[in-house]
Amino acid sequence: MIPEKRSIAIMKELSIENTKQMLMINGADIENPLLLFLHGGPGTPQIGYIRHYQKELERFFTVVHWDQRGSGLSYSKRISQHSMTINHFIKDTIHVTQWLLAHFSKTKLYLAGHSWGSMLALYVVQQRPDLFYAYYGISQVVSPHDEESTAYRHIRKTSEEKKASILSLLTRFIGAPPWKQDIQHLIYRFCVEVSRGGFTRLHRQSLAVLFQMLTGNEYGVRNIHSVLNGLRFSKKHLTDELYRFNAFRSVPSIKVPCVFISGKHDLIVPAEISKQYYQELVAPEKRWIQFENSAHTPHIEEPSLFASTLSRHARYHL
Template sequence: MIPEKRSIAIMKELSIENTKQMLMINGSDVKNPLLLFLHGGPGTPQIGYVRHYQKDLEQHFTVVHWDQRGSGLSYSKRIPHHSMTISHFIKDTIQVTQWLLDHFSKTKVYLAGHSWGSLLALQVLQQRPDLFYAYFGISQVVNPNYEESASYQYIRKISDAKRAGIVFPLIRFLGAPPWKKDIQHFIYRFCVEMSRGGFTHHHRQSFAVLFQMLTGKEYGIRNMHSFLNGLHFSKKHLTDELYRFNAFRSVPSIKVPCFFISGRHDLIVPAEISKQYYHELVAPEKRWFQFEKSAHTPHIEEPSLFADTLSRHALYHL
């Protein structure tokens, strides 16, 4: 007797407040628990490349990626500018979660948030902890102002010690944050990348991600304009609110088990800030993991370790 096909690999368009929002859902067995992944940014979705890095993860979870309002495949010129707020994104996340629960006949999902997505996740968990088994915070954003200051001080210290290369004159020219001009943020991010603490620790992995986006069937060259338009649109409308976020004040406790994953080399969200938050956070259970070979994207840089870490600690649905 041939067993019923239980794997899943679909793209699904949802309509939320008259905006199209695209999901990608993949897994080896639909009976596995759901894992909803909130991408970084604002405005940098993962659908275009992430399947290449989640083969192991799909053995344990039905993995759901979502291009958030105004991002990637969910970008449209018709999206009202006034809807590009964190409170709207929280509502969207809850609606996506409730659709998943209904569609798959589940009672709860696991939640993962990366960078900007981790900021969003903390606030979703504040409002609706009942929807989630546990939370995995990847490169957890706590306070962007603190994080930029810590990163700047580290880069300045290292570049002063070496007094060579392009970073040394640039970081001295830039000066300490806060920075108001786009060019200042561009210089800072360039210094982060040159210091190997940016998107990936090894630059070849960043090029591999770009290659996956350009050649993969999910995005390809034809959808890169949506990605770039969505990135610009999202940053324009959400950056100010992002910099006002302070989890120490606004999210002192979470009612579900929390697991935090940080890349050792991450200079976008330095571990010293998120680890301080981890120590102060009140939660029924919490754990901290450091991935030694990663910068800002440990789920991409060390995908097998990431899948193993999540599967070993996602036991709340059993």
């Protein structure tokens, strides 16, 4: 039995380049390795609901979630739009990592990135491999243009095979990507969710996440406006840069072991694109794992499998 005083459950505000950025740190034993989680989006933080899905993970790691610059509890009207660049986010991530290592007297930590966060994480481990034991890429973003084209073709083909007239009509209406109008993107995301390839495969899980955000202590109704404002702000200033990303060109190799975790039903980041990247990536060690019952958020949809996967890999390295 681990003594209670060795557990940790805190919220910590860091000052980074004149911005206040919020961390949530939880774990059963502070002697466990650190796991820093980079959330998706851009601008889609996890602090408001994630503890419901990481109880097992906290047995093996001290888990750190961070509302990135301009997101969730780190949102402020005073944040300069000129600081909303991938380069600034890379620097922020390195700052957070170095603070954690110093605060917990560690030499390295584990890094996990989900969706948008997985793109950011690749740049970070490329620049500072000395800070990390290993990297976990969850729903790994590789090339947003290719991912949308692949998902669009899948939805179009499946809807015609199943005679799903609504999806067939909608995909014909918006046409193939790239799309220039917001309405086309909205219709496409609707098609992804209806096809059960969106945020979660089961819609009730997405509703549960929304309920937890609204009723939890971290965000709640009182802070939901910050979450929504941060989402709009982040997407406005980061989406163009995100769509220019191509991991095949930008990050062809990394110097840390890596594990890529993909949901079989994911249509936001289809597995076939990230698996191709995994196959071509040069790394000291790499693994590919597919979660059979997940769409875009395997760490939420299959949390026990996620915890056991990461803990086995971490024990192997430690």
